[in-house]
Amino acid sequence: xxTDRAGGSEPSRAGAAPDTLDVDRSDPExxxxxxxxxxxxxxxxxxxxxxxxxxxxxxxxWEIDLYLKDESTHPTGSLKHRLARSLFLYGLCNGWxxxxxxxxxxxxxxxxxxxxxxxxxxxxxxxxxxxxxxSPEKTRLIEFHGGRCHSVDDPRTVxxxxxxxxxxxxxxxxxxxxxxxxxxxxxxxxxxAQSIYxxxxxxxYPEPAWIVATAGTGGTSATIARYVxxxxxxxxxxxxxxxxxxxxxxxxxxDPGAVSDCGSRIExxxxxxxxxxxxxxxxxxxxxxxxxxxxxxxxxxxxxxGRRAGGSTGTGLWSALxxxxxxxxxxxxxxxxxxMCDPGDRYLxxxxxxxxxxxxxxxxxxxxxxxxTFLTTGGWAA
Ligand SMILES: *Cc1c(COP(=O)(O)O)cnc(C)c1O
Numbered sequence: 126x127x128t129d130r131a132g133g134s135e136p137s138r139a140g141a142a143p144d145t146l147d148v149d150r151s152d153p154e155x156x157x158x159x160x161x162x163x164x165x166x167x168x169x170x171x172x173x174x175x176x177x178x179x180x181x182x183x184x185x186x187w188e189i190d191l192y193l194k195d196e197s198t199h200p201t202g203s204l205k206h207r208l209a210r211s212l213f214l215y216g217l218c219n220g221w222x223x224x225x226x227x228x229x230x231x232x233x234x235x236x237x238x239x240x241x242x243x244x245x246x247x248x249x250x251x252x253x254x255x256x257x258x259x260s261p262e263k264t265r266l267i268e269f270h271g272g273r274c275h276s277v278d279d280p281r282t283v284x285x286x287x288x289x290x291x292x293x294x295x296x297x298x299x300x301x302x303x304x305x306x307x308x309x310x311x312x313x314x315x316x317x318a319q320s321i322y323x324x325x326x327x328x329x330y331p332e333p334a335w336i337v338a339t340a341g342t343g344g345t346s347a348t349i350a351r352y353v354x355x356x357x358x359x360x361x362x363x364x365x366x367x368x369x370x371x372x373x374x375x376x377x378x379x380d381p382g383a384v385s386d387c388g389s390r391i392e393x394x395x396x397x398x399x400x401x402x403x404x405x406x407x408x409x410x411x412x413x414x415x416x417x418x419x420x421x422x423x424x425x426x427x428x429x430x431g432r433r434a435g436g437s438t439g440t441g442l443w444s445a446l447x448x449x450x451x452x453x454x455x456x457x458x459x460x461x462x463x464x465m466c467d468p469g470d471r472y473l474x475x476x477x478x479x480x481x482x483x484x485x486x487x488x489x490x491x492x493x494x495x496x497x498t499f500l501t502t503g504g505w506a507a
Contacts, residue, residue: 148223158224159217162247166213169246173200175315178324179465181442182429187503188458189449190330193426193442194321195465197434201239202266203393203467207317208309208344209239212299213247215308227252227296231283233341234263235393235467236301241272252296254287256280256388262471263392280388281397305344305402311351318352321462330460334452337363337445337463339394339437340372343403345464350407361409365444367437370395373413376405390416390485391436392475393466416485418443420476421492423469429500433469436476441466446496450505 176198181191199206216222227250237253244251251272264274291298313319325331338346350362366373375383381399389395423439445463475481495506
C-alpha cells in the first residue's frame with residue numbers, strides 16, 4: 126500500500142542506525158544534491174575504461190588458456206572500485222546517503238579505499254572501521270582521499286563498531302557484507318562477468334570451463350555465478366578460501382552459522398562469519414588454500430608476468446593452476462579465468478617481505494617448487 130508521506134525508512138537490520146526522517150526527501154535542495162551526487166558517480170564510470178584480461182603463459186602443447194582479469198587498474202586500484210560505485214549508487218538512490226552525513230564502512234581496507242574516493246567525489250565525510258592489522262598503505266590511501274580510519278583490535282567487532290558510529294553520528298553504515306550481492310547489477314550492465322565474456326569472444330575457448338573468484342563479501346562470486354546461470358553458460362565457479370576463514374566449512378556443512386576465531390592473513394578475503402553477501406548455493410566448488418601457497422603463487426605471478434599483486438590474487442591463481450592441472454591430467458582443453466584483485470605495492474612489507482613470512486612462520490618454498498615443477502613438467506606434486 127502506498128502511504129503518502131515524505132521519505133521512507135530503511136528496512137530494519139541488525140545494528141542499523143535508527144533512520145531519523147530529518148531530511149525531507151522531496152525537499153528541492155536535497156533532490157538537487159542527490160541528482161548532482163548521482164551524476165558524479167555515473168560520470169566516474171563513464172570516464173573509466175574496462176580492465177584488461179591478461180593471458181598467463183602456459184605451454185602451448187597443453188591447449189589450455191589461463192587468464193587474469195586485472196582489476197588493479199581501476200582508479201582506486203582494486204575490484205572494490207566496482208563495489209564502491211554500486212554501493213554509493215544504491216545508498217544514494219535508496220535515500221540512505223544524505224548531504225553532510227558521514228558514510229561508515231566495516232572493511233579490511235580495499236573497500237574503504239574505494240569508498241573514501243566516492244565519498245570525496247559526492248562530498249560526504251567517510252569513516253573506515255578496520256582491523257589494526259590492515260596494511261599501512263591502505264590507511265594512507267584512505268586518508269589521502271580524505272577519509273578517517275578507526276582501528277579495532279578484534280576483527281570480529283568491525284560490524285558492531287560501524288553500526289555504533291553510524292548511530293552516534295547520524296551517518297549511514299554502508300554494510301558491504303550485507304549489500305554487496307544486491308547492489309551489483311548481476312544481469313549485466315558491464316558487470317565483471319559480462320566484461321569477462323565479452324573479452325573472451327575472440328579467444329579459441331570463449332566459454333571458460335571455470336572462473337575462479339575469491340570471496341571477501343562474496344559479492345564478486347555471486348555476480349559471476351548468477352550471470353553464468355542467467356546466460357545459460359556451462360562455466361563453473363570455484364571459490365578458493367584462505368586459512369582462518371569460515372566460508373569453506375560453512376559451504377561444506379551448509380551451516381550459515383559457521384565462524385572462525387581469528388582474522389584472515391590474506392587481506393580482502395576470508396571472513397570470520399558467513400557473510401550475508403556470500404551466496405553459498407551459487408558456488409559450484411570451493412578449495413581451501415594454505416596461506417603459504419597463496420603467497421608462493423603471487424610471487425610466481427611476478428616471475429611469469431612481471432606483475433605484482435596482492436595475496437588474494439595468489440589464492441585465486443593457486444586454485445586456477447590446480448584446476449588447469451586437473452584438466453591437463455584428464456586430457457581436457459579449454460580456458461580458465463581468475464582475477465588480479467589489487468596491486469602488490471600495497472603489501473611490500475607483507476607478502477613480498479621474507480621477514481614477514483618468517484615472523485608468521487610461513488614457508489613458501491614447497492609451494493613455490495610445486496608451481497615451478499607444474500609449469501615446466503605439467504605434473505602436480507600432491
Ligand atoms: C574484496 C576483495 C576480494 C573479494 O571480493 P568480494 O567481491 O568482496 O568477495 C578479493 N581480493 C581483494 C584484494 C579484495 O579486496
